[in-house]
Structures are given as structure tokens and as C-alpha cells.
Amino acid sequence: ASMHVKVGSLSDPSDAQGLAHFLEHLLFLGTEKYPDVEDYKMYLSNNGGYSNAYTAEDHTNYLFEVIHEAFEGGLDRFSQFFIAPAFNPDYTKREQNAVNSEFQKNLEHDYWRMRQIKRTIYNDDHPSNHFEIGSLETLEKVDRQVLLDFHQKYYSANQMALALLSKYPISDMEEWARTYFSEIKNNQAPDIEYPPVYLSEKGVLRLIRVKPVKDKKELGLEFPLPINLYQYYEEKPMKILGSLMGHEGQGSLLSFLKEKGLATGLNGGGSPDTPDYGSAGVHIQLTEKGVENYQDVLGYFFSYVDMLKREGFKEYLFEEQRTLARLEEVYSDKGEGTWKAVSFANNLAFYPMEIAHRVEYHYGNPNPDTYMKVLSYIRPNNMLCVLSDSGQETPLEEFWYKSNYNYEEIDGSAFEELLTPKMYQQLHLPEPNPYLPENANLLSESNNLSPHPILLEDSKGLKLYWGRDTDFQRPKASYRYKIYFPNKYTDLHSQVLMTLYIAAVNESMNEASYPARLAGMNYNVSNDAEGISIVVNGYSDSIDDLLREVLANMKDITIPESQFEALRDKMIRDWNNVALGNATGIAREGMRKMLRKYYYDSSEMA
Template sequence: MKKIYLLAFILVFNSNLFSHTNQEINLDYKTYNLNVPDKHPLDKTQYKKIILDNKLKVILVSNPDFNMSAASMHVNVGSISNPSEHQGLAHFLEHMLFLGTEKYPNVDDYSSYLAQNGGYSNAYTTSNHTNYHFEVYHNSFEGAIDRFSQFFISPLFTDEFTEREMNAVNSEHQKNLQNDWRRMYQLKNSHMKKGHPTNTFSTGNLETLKNVDRRVLVDFYNRYYSSNIMCLSLLGSDSIEQLESWAREYFSEVENKEIPYNSFDPVALDEKKLFRLLKMVPVKDEKYLSLSFPIPLRLYELYGSKPLSILGSTIGHEGSGSLLSLLKSKGLATSLSGGGSPSSRDFGSSSITIELTEEGLKNYEQVVKYCFSYIQMLKNSDYPLHIFKEEKALGQIGWAYSDKGEGTSLALSYANNLSFYPMDIAERVDYYYDKPNEESYRQILSYLRPDNMLCLLSDKGLKTDKVETWYGTKYSYLEVNSNFYKSLFNPSIESEMFLPEPNEFIPENFRIVPKFGFKEPQKIVDKKGEEIYLAQDNMFKRPKVVYNFNINLPLKYSELNNSVLLDFYIACVNESINEISYPARLALLDYSIAPSSTGISVYVSGYNESTEKLLSKISEHLNNYKITEERFENLKAKILKGFDNHKLTDAWRQTRSIRDQFLKNPYFSPSQKFQAGQTVTLEQVRDFSDDIFTNIFLKGLVYGNISRLSAIKEIKKFKMELGVGFTKGTEFIQEQSLEIDQAEEIIYETKSISNNSCFWKQYIYGNNSVDDFAASSLLQNFIRTPFYTEMRTKRQLGYIVWAGSSSRKQSTGLYFIIQSNSTSADQVSDIANSFIAKMPNMFRSMDSKTFKMIKSSAIDKLLEKSKSISEEASKIYSKLYIDMVPSNWEEIVIERLKALTKDEVGRVFESAISKQEQESITILFFGKDHDKSSSKANVKDIEFFKSNRDYK
């Protein structure tokens, strides 16, 4: 999938931060004397940066512990370089590079090679660059590098696929038409300074690309695709010497055209003594206020002091003294984000985006005043040195102990960093803090002014008089010089506003506890109502721990009304703890309090010293959350909007929800919850939660750098603060799955208000035995590429085309998904089913070499090591409580895979999809403009269907 990232390097902080009241804050400028290594003892990563003779910058990263090898190429051209007569050209060219090269002319050679070897590829276009990337198993890395390098040496740009891929770009645009953030982004860009490069349509569609032919593509490619403005990353388990050899062998032929880096007008918005206001009607029922401030500075050059990050950590703060805290207390807002990003090497922007309540919408001018009041407070205050010191300390800690990832996410980050930052710190620039720079911080603050602002207000009920060209957004635009506007230049500072206080969650103790003698998870609590496992980290040796608990509730809580009340209760808890929890997130902790399929999930992970504090605060708020009636009503409106807006999400997401409604019990759709939630009151939620923990079954896992005694101590403390109890004989919620014990094809149809249709077919077979799982993991590697090539590249049915395998406790399955803006669901179904029926024969005709490659990649997938403590904890938890398989499950499946023959897998494939034997569910989701030719459905009502079926 080639997804467009509209903003690069976004430093947005979901406003959630610290706490205090309106007294003088003790901003004790603490110096963190951290005893952390510059490099962790177990980190085997080696780095080398080189510049080839053609001036291509390359970063080489070798680590024998990588699961996958990966590569990324950064090209210093993006959508702001689109010619006005061919808007979207940079993005369209990105698509075309995947469709054959002189050395590898077959359109699916690259994708097939990667799929057969467990790989994956993608690309995206932002305002200022394009990035191509892939990952693959180590033994196939050189072959993938060879194919990848040809993108930048000899692409074909064939006429045959130019028109077809133009349709794919148009399908991608059609997919995004109901995305309010893209609509907002486009609307703001179109009202920047006339003639400025931001004033462009970035993704393109059939209208803007209709005159693009091979000549236009080649001209754009020759103009901007030059090795001297490209940067490459190669990451693998091979030695640095081998990686360098491949870089020189395969990329030295990329032509150096000595193209200079693009330079753009840094002033994106004319300075006007006027209040510029856009009013827009969104697709979803959501109320937003967005203030955008163009910044005419070379922001990438400020990597050492990171003033945008510091600013985001103040404006985006959510604790006492914050802008959001004030807005919530006045009943004007429910969430806020603040931050900024470079848009090119010459300019960037900062923004504040606020989700408004109904009262906030009515009084949006007052909300704008509060924003400028907070900005003025920042201007009047001392430079927040304590925030810089905290972020610098967290950078040091993160570089030493964090999971830096691998694969495409790391590769693209390194390639991009190589372009924008000095080569010597490209791998660590995200963690790098040099010295505080108050001058740059003040300079950025100086651009947060009313005469350098574009204000956007978004709500369903706004009156408008214009329609935006590319997304069809209804809007109006005003420029006024009112008394309100004039008041913004000299705002009074609210007494409740002040800088964040120091973060109590930043760890300073990094001791590794002694290891005990067993490797397998051990049950350390096993009694009535409790079952907790402990597994100690023997892989990573980081001072981190994970607590993953599931509070299993009695069966009565599985009813619709109780399920909705549980959603409201969890939302109240999260709202109550919000001001405390954000500094924990900043301090590299992760946590979640959420409804689960059987009750309540509580998850905390991070550094030992900090997780204990956070877990205690979570249990305190679970048992004693605090929320006012007014704030509850605003929260209720937000929850109900979330349920109701589901009908406006992507067609494939809505179709997935329908599938889950069939397969899972209990499961309630967003529309069911929307109806049931209308009458919920705070009193009902309080009554519901008063005794919720008096009869539970607590299950969970503690994993990481922790002793048995410490784990038991934390569990006891958690239970005591919750006041948990257990009643003998109670029946608890169990997630159950639809039982299909004979050949049956379930077909369901639904009409929607979406502009896309969706076909979703799920084949269900076997009982998720070792044989079933082994066969499906192998089949997944086979079906993905031919289905994608036929349905998307050749048939042009839609941008989203997926195929793969899935497993549940009782069964295994294969799925095929197509989202289409051009073709109705029943027509897509006919085309897809016809092709799927041919796939077993395609599988049987596969040569032995290809079968061996597919089998090898399936084995490699099972051999993949966890990349972090949290990932390993998740894997162990899933084996214990979700998949319920032995701890050595991978070894068992690998042994079966090794012995599996092509004939055996072929028989499984044929049986799974044959008309006579198949057990399947087909969801036909019809877009608003697509009519069905004739009904194929044999199920009309899902709830009636479920009431007559068994779930186990």
C-alpha cells in the first residue's frame, strides 16, 4: 500500500501532561546524573556512513539480531514540487516506480519476490520528500536490493500501466474523500499565500493527472531523481563490509544529475491585520477548532535544541495549569493537541487543534482568546529549562534502553534523517539534545500571532457558501478586522495558566535484578478468583517491566446495556486519571485501561521505578474516579459521536465490524451501542461501578526485570487498592466464536452511506491444529501477491486489496478483501470468487523452488525474535490467554512445516474453498452510489441469525 503522509516529522504532543494549582510553581531545575551507558551491553548494532562516488549518501546498519533486513531510499522531492498543470505528479510517479524496470520488466516481479520471501514494501509522498522502503528475510536481501535499486536506475514507465495506475491513484483519492483531516489539510493549504508551493493538491486524481503521459513522467523523474539529493539506508544481519559492498555494487549506477536542493519562499501566509476564518462542514459529526501558524524558519537545523518539541510539551500539556485543563474546566473542550513540523528545508508550521464541546462551538471566539492568553503566558514566562532537561534525560535513557525497532520503520527513519540532519548523528538524532536555545524558542513563539494565523472551525451545522475543488468540502472564508480580533494582540493571562511542573515519572534507577532459575512462565498466584503468571526477562536485560491484567467480569456484564455502561465507566476512569498519566507517557511509560472481550484490560509497561507509581494511580482511579456532571455530559457526547461516526469510517472497517458481529459472542455493533447509550447518566455509571470489583476473576502476566517477591507485592497492592473479591459458583464472561460444523456459505448484504463498496470473504476451516496453522501460514505467503496483482493492478477494482490468513481458538481461515469506489460489491464478489476458484490450480502448478521459498519464509516468520520486552510480554500473554497454545508453539509448527508437502497444502486449499466443502462468510457492503444487480444474501438479520446458532 502506498500511503501518503501529509506532514513530515510531526512533533505533536497529544496534550496530556503535568499538574499543579495556581500558586508559584517550584520549577526546580534538576540536573539528571544518569548512570546509563552510551550503548547497551547487548546492543550489537554497528553503524557506518558513506558517500558513494555519485554523491549518494548511505547509512549502513548491521545487527546479527535483526529479524528482517530492510532498505529505504529517500528522494528529496515531494508534493510542493508538483507542477501546477499536473498536481499529484510526485505521488503518481511514486506509484509508477513499482511497475517494472528494464532489468525486471514483469509488473509483479518485485512484489512477488518479496512476498515469497516473507517481505513487504511500501512508499509515501510528503510535502518535501518521497520515501521507498522494503523489508525481507536475510537470505533474500541481495535479490531484493538488486530489484529495488533498479527503481532509481531504469524504470519503464510503460504506457500500458500509466493509465491503470492513474486509476489506482484516483481510487486512493476516492478512499480519502471522507477523511476529515485530509479535507482540513487541503482547505488550509488552498488558503495559504497565492502562488506559494503549499497551495497545491498533493495526491492527485484523474482530473489533475489526465494529461500525464510517459514523457511527463520521465521529465519529472529526470528533473528530481538524482543521486546527489537521495539518501539510502541498508539494515541487515550481514556485516558492515557486505552491506557496503552491496551499496556500491547496486547503487553506484544511480545517475548524479547535480540537482540542487529545492529552495522555497519561507513566507507561506501574507501578514494581514485581519482575522482569517475558514468554516468547514465535516463528514463526521465532530467539532474542531484549529489555529495554524506558518513558521518561516529552517526548522531542521534546530535539531540540537528541539524548540518545536519544547513548545509542544507546553501547549500540548494537559495537567493543571495547561490550556486544555482550563478549557475543560469551562466546559469548552474535550481534547487538544499542539506541536509543529517542518514542511520543507525553508519553512514549517505550528498548530493548536482543539476538539470542542457544544458550548465551545458556540463560544469559539472565547476559545481562541484562551489560546492567545496561554501563548502570552509562555512569552512572559522564563524559558522552560526544566522541560529541556527532562527531554534530554529521556533522550539519553531512550538511546541506551529503548527498543529502536527494525525493518522498514527504522530504515525509512534513518534514510530521512540522513537527508535532513548531519550524517554523524543520523541514527540518534531523535534522542540527541545538545544545548538549550532560548533564542530559537522565542523566535518560534514570536510567529504565534493573530496576524500570522489561519483559523479553521469545523462543525456539521455551520453555514457555508463555497465548495472546495478536490474534496468537495463545503466551506466559507472570512477576513475581518473586528474588536475580537484586535483583543487577541493584548490578551489577559488567566490565573489558572502556568508552565508544567517537573515530571515525577522520569526514572533514575536502572538496576537489573538477579535472574531466577526457570525460563518458562510460572504461576505465582493460583487461587479462587486469581491466576497470575510471572516470566522474567532473560533476553533484553533492560530495567523494564510489563503488567498485563484482565479483570474477568461475571456473565451479567455481557448484556448490551451493561456493555455500554462499562464503556462509559472506562471513559470516566481515563478522564479522571488523564492529568496524572500524561507525564508518565512522556517518561517513556505506556499504559491502557480499556474494555476487553471479557471485562477490563489494565496494561502498564516501562521502567521499573515508574511503573509501580503509575499502576498504583490506575488502581486508585479505577476504584475512585472523579468526574463532574458537566464533564460527564461532554464525555457522553464524545462517546456517542464516536459510536455514530463509525458509519462514516472506511468501508473495509465497517465491513470488518459486521464480520466480527457474526463471528464473536458477545459482540455489539457501534450502532447498537449508540442507541443503548442515549439514556446513560452519571448516576447510572456510578451505581454500575460501585461494586464492580467485588466479584471478579483476575488473570494476568507480569514480565520483565522483576523478582518473584516484588511481583507478588505489586499484585497484592493492586488487588487491595481495587478491593477485589470472588464469589464461588459465579459464571464469568467467556469470548465465544461461531461454530460452523458443516459446509455452509453465509452471505450478508448491507447498504451504506459510504462512497466505497467492500467485498470481504473469510474461509473458515479446521480446528486450528498444528497442521491447520502450518498450512495457513504457508498459504498466506502464496495468495497475497497474485490476488493483489489481478484485482488491483490488472482489474483496477480498488486501492485496498488484501489477502491473508487468520486464526481463532477453534479454527483457521483465509480472507480476501477488496474496497472499491468504482465497482459494486456484488460485481467485485463475482470477479474475486472466479479468481479465487483458480488459485488452487495456480498453487499446484508452482515449481518446487518457489514452494521451497514460500515454506522457508513461513519458517523464518515463526523464528522471528521479539524486538522488545513489551513485544515478548504480548507474545507470552497471547499464548497463555488468547491462543492457548504451548510455550514452544513455534517449534512445534516449524517441525510440521518442514515435513509439509505441496500436495498436502494443495488439498487443504482445495477443500477450504470448494463449493461443496467450504465454510465461509461473505460480507457485501454496498456504497451509496452502487446498486446490487440481484440479492445474494441468505442472512437478513444478524441478531436473529446469532440467536439460532451455537457459539463456543
């Protein structure tokens, strides 16, 4: 089950930053009907379940999972969070410490550090310029009455969305929803309206320089979107634009940057932050040369955006997305459990009820105007740029995370050149996707069906198995191969060379295989102490083409020397960064080192 409540950290009072998050913690600690603070936790634990919650900027989501037989009892306890929470003052200090521990845990996390630095640049009068997690300092004056007032003001039935997911009939679940949740008070709370502009436009290049904890070289570009993206659920302009900005195939920005030795990776996209505004963004993983020439990278980015604006809306791109959505709705794994319920509840809060369960697959008619409207906001005077690199000069210190950074507003030619970018023939729209399946029919029934894989070939150096699955009725295939190596290649030097080889194969594959990934296909070439594994999955109609592409690149790696050097440099940095990661990751690597006969940790590989 999942309950979405339409209030989050943006509604924190200025004198109690983190209040929404703090209240989320306290709802787990007893209710008037079930006052024992351990009751809910123990009930779920004793019935094979668990619970969790998270506080976003514009909503809070509570969730739990339990065995089916205990579902009704879980709903009874869960509903009381929203009807009559205890807010026992005896546990206030304990949960303040818990929230503060969560904050402390993130102090050395680059994501949270960067997120907070950007907030200091946002408009001073906008709620997004805030500290969302909370700490002992910000929550010290919060008492039971403050919590009750916040709960009463925002936790109103008309601002909630509930999703139940189980094996029971819809009629049973509807009855439970009415029985246990109808007592939630409807205070007719108004929709929270947020100012649509969190970062005003400005005729300069706004640049944040950051010295990250990990050895990262990145360029992040953020573009505020002062529009309601939820309303475009049928046209999906951000999905199309995000796929183009983040494209990795021929004609893409990433392909162009790699060719010039400026970048090793890129991802792009966008989403609504609230019903009143959202943001689009691109993150580029730079080489050393890319860091030194970041202004050239910016120029190439806006050359690509200028090309998109000149080309305008292309219906074939929309149709490809719609075709794939139709296939995925029928044949993909839809997920299950708590997080599926979370997606249902979140969608129900913002989309019409009749499509909330399938909004990602729902397409209406193409709309060039909405696409061009969203694209129009991708411009230099509507951008916040972040350059992350350990060599940056960072004289400023952010208050909460003590992050080192610098902020500049650059005008003159450096900004003017971004307004009139050059044209490059190498930057162009992707060709129609050749990997979209033309035939999604199932293979004809065979008289030679076996419940187990059949050994087709058993000769020197080769064993080949074949299996048929008709249970799930999907026109998909999976090829899995393992190439075993002699034990003499288990030493550290051989493993490093093998890992570099695999990375080079995947890099060589990237441009040609990207359309396949967009078409719902995927592949993985990896290595371990035993040898090389090759996995190719996808629609039966086009999986052979992808397999041939993988094998061709394994035989003939086609990347220039400079690209290989950039790849090797990134791998070394990634290996060295493992020691700066979270404790569970470090512990997991230590465990593998102890348990596996041949295993080399990241420091040894670097």
C-alpha cells in the first residue's frame, strides 16, 4: 500500500526547516488507536513485511508491504497515521536525532552537497531556496502543537491519494479502503500553489564551480521550466526532448564530444518538480580536456539545441515512442510490490484516475506546439551551469554542508557566443530506429516442448542449450553465453587488461547499439575471474541484429586512441572513488574479497 500526501519540504516554515520530513518520521511512532510505538513495525516484521516513507519537495509518500493474509491488519494500522497520530512528546528528541543523523550521513555525499549549493543561487523569495532535510538546529523549537497544526493544515483527505495492491478482489480492497480510511478528515485544504519561477532569467552565464568529494569531472546544465508538465501527459514533450538531449547514437551531442576528446558520457532529461514548475537538465562526464575547455562544450551543446530548434518537431520521433509504449504495455515486466503501489499513488495524485495506472504508456496525438514550447526554455539566459572538478578554485563555503564552491556571472563574449552558436554537420537528428520490431507475433507452437533446456550441442569447447518459454506469452528472446578462460588469466594484471577490454568493447558498441536500447533491447558484456559473459535480450524479431553487432565489436574495437585514454582515466578515477563511497559499498567489496578465490578490490585494480 502507498499513501501520497500533497505536501513536502517546500511547505516547511522558515523557522522550522525540515518540518515535513520530521513529521514523516513521527507518524511511525504510535497513534491513538495503536499507541505502542513498536506495534506497526512489529506487526509488519512478524508478517514478512516492512515499511518506509520519503519526503519530496511537493509531496510525502508512506508505504508498506506485508504478506497477503496480514494486509487488512496492516491497512488498519497504516490508516491511523492520517486519522489520529499520537505525536508522543517522549519521542520527539529521539526522532530529531534520527533526522539529524540522516543529515549527517549526507554531509560527504556529492549529490546532496551540490543540491544545496544550487538552492543558495535560486531566487531568495522562492521556497526552493531552503534546507529540506532538517537538523537539530532547525528542529529544536518544534513541539507537539507545531506538528499537530502542520498535520491538520495539510494532511486532508482531499489532498491524498491511496493505492492498494494485492491478490484480493477489487471489491474487497475497496471495502477496506472505505472501512479504514474514510475517517481521515477532509478539511477542504486548498491546493498548494508554488511560484513558477525559482530562478529568474539573466543575460549572463551563471557558473558554479565545485570541488567534489569524489574525483569527478562533470558539467551540469539546469534549465527551469515555469510550466505545468503534468498537463502534457498525452503529448509527452519532455520525454521526446529528453531522449534527444541524452541521445548517444550517430549525430548526437555525446558522439560529437567524444570525437573531440571532451567527454566520456552524458545523460539528459526533465520532469515536473511541482504542478507549477519543473526543470530540464543535462549532465556531461568530462575528460581533463573537457574541463579545461568547458566553454567549448557549452558552445557545442547550444549548437545541438539550435539544430533541434531549426529542425522542429518530427512526428516519426513521437510515433517511435508511442509504438514502443504499446509494445511495453503488453509485453514488459510491470513490476510488483510496494514500489509499484508508490508509482500508482503518485500518478493518481497528478493524473486522471482512469489512466493513472498506465500513464507512462498512454499517448494522445502529437503536438508540435508543446514540444517547441518546452524546447524554447533551453537557452543560455535560462541556465544554471555547474562545473565539478577537484582542481577548481572554490573560495566560498555553503552553510549547511560546508561544501567548497564559487559562483560567477560571466558576461561579454563568453555569453554572447552561446546566443549565436555555430552549425556543425556532424550534429543531426537520429535516423528512424531500425531496431523497432516489425513483428511481435509469438513463434508457432512446437511439438518438442520440454520443461527444461535442451542440450543441442556438446562438443569440444562448446555446450549449447535451448529452452522455450510459453508461460508469459511474450515475443522476446534471451541469449546468454559464457566464454571460460584458463586459470593462468586470473592474476591481477590479466584481470585489469580484461576489464579494460570489456570497457573498450562497450564503448565501441555504444553509438551503434543506442537505438537498440531505445527500442527495448539490451545487452551486457562483462567479465569476472572465470571469463567473459555475453547477454542479449529483446524482441525476437530484431535480437539477432543486436547480437551480430556485439560480436563484431568484440572482434574489432573501433575507438580512437584518445577515446581509449579518456576511458582508462575515468575507470581509474571510478576505482579510486569507491573508497569515498558509502559504507555498505565498501563493506560489500570487502566481503567479496574474503569469499571469492580470485577477487581484486578497486584500489588494486586502479
